[in-house]
Amino acid sequence: MIREISPADRAEELAAVLPVARAVLGEQMPGFPALAASTLRLWCLPDFHGGVRVFGAFRDADARVADGVAIAEWTDDANEDLLAASVWVAPTGRGRGLGSALFAEVLAVRAELDRPRVVVNGASTVPVDALVTAHGGRGVELVTRSVLDLAGVSRARLTATAAATEQNSGYRLARWTDHCPDELADSFCVAMAAMADAPQGELVYEHAAHDRERLRGRERLSVRAGVARHVLAAVTATGEVAGFTIFASTPDGPESLDIWDTGVARGHRGHGLGIRLKAAQTLWMLDGFPAARWVQTFNNADNAHMLGINRSLGYRAAEEWTWYEFETVATPPG
Incomplete structure (x- = not known):
């Protein structure tokens, strides 16, 4: 039976679906630590100016x-x-049509909201291309998941890379957790527009403009879920945020960290801020999160610049993920 549930608000329903999420992601990301309950809770919370509906198969x-x-x-x-x-x-639970039944619920939400496009993703470790294609889906974006083993990094090399160079000595590094300082909030929102410049294949996706209200809303959402949001920013002498990198930690999953976004504003590119920020971020992880062993990050496969930075810092490619798009789908995949 399929029923709508609220894992973000009801602990027993979060506990009911956590084993499913862990089992499937364990197949997709073999060898990586199990998904934290607080991360799943965050995924089940509605984003700022948005909504989420969750369905469980029992x-x-x-x-x-x-x-x-x-x-x-x-x-x-x-x-x-x-x-x-x-x-x-x-x-x-496979072989009983549960995937079809669950996707039918997704399509019902699509029809209710009148949204012609549905996007789902799958990892290369669990072949889905034939199944998706058979039901009208097409790959629109290819993403590489990269993993860093913190036990194997060189602190001396990171320290040297994180040091200011002649090109970027005019920028100081600032960092915060959960709440952006008021004096940097508006500039940080402007800087986050840099994410719209990242490659995204054929996926048509609009990055909503950030403002202080959206920023504070997302900060509160992470706190509510129990996910800590850590930001390292490059700041000019006049207080302008020129670049940033964000990672998340969870108390119930201390062995792994997730990098969310990294970007440098257009007017500040070409000064080596990206690699300086990422190196300084890794040092923060080493010093502030001694239980952490693994870091993961996702990048479009065409984002050669960021992938190159990651490789230079010791990240290795784990697997590829494909985003599949279904337009006005009538038949569920699987």
Whole structure:
């Protein structure tokens, strides 16, 4: 049976779908630490000016652990034709049509919201291309997940890379957790527009403009989920944020860290800020998170510049992920 659930608000429902998410992501990202419950809770919370609906597949009305889960999310002030979804079925629940039933719920949300495009993703470690193509999906973006083993990095090399050079000595590094200082908030919002310049293949995706209200809303959302948001920024002498890198940590998953976004504003590119920020970020991870062993980050496969920075810092390619788009889908995939 399929029923709508609220894992972000109900601890028993979060516990019911966490094993599914861990099992599927464990297949997709073999060898990486298990998904933290607080991270899944964040995924089930509505983003600023958006919404989320979650559906669980259960063997019967008395089942306390789900066999599958679907998460459908959307934003109201950008990408008004798009619904993003994740559909996961545990290995023990496969072969019973649960993927089809869960995706049917996603399509019902799509119809209700009148959003012609649905996007889902899959990792190269679990072949899905034939299945997706058979049901009208097409690959629109290829993304590389890169992993860093913190036990193997050279602190001396990181320290040298994080040091100011002649090109970027006019920038100081500032950092904060959860709450951006008020004096940097507006400039930080402007700098985050740099993410719109990153390659995204054939995926048509609009990056909503950031402002202080959106920033504070997302900060509160992370705190509510129990996910700490750590930001390192390059700041000019006049207080302008020129570049930034963001990573997340969770108390219930201390062995791994996730890099969310890294960007340098257009007017400040070409000064080596990207690699300086990423090296300084890694030193912060080493000093501030002694239990952490692994770091992961996702980049478009065509983003040669950022992939090159990551490789120079010791990141290795793990697997590739494909974003698949379905337009006005009538038949669910799987």
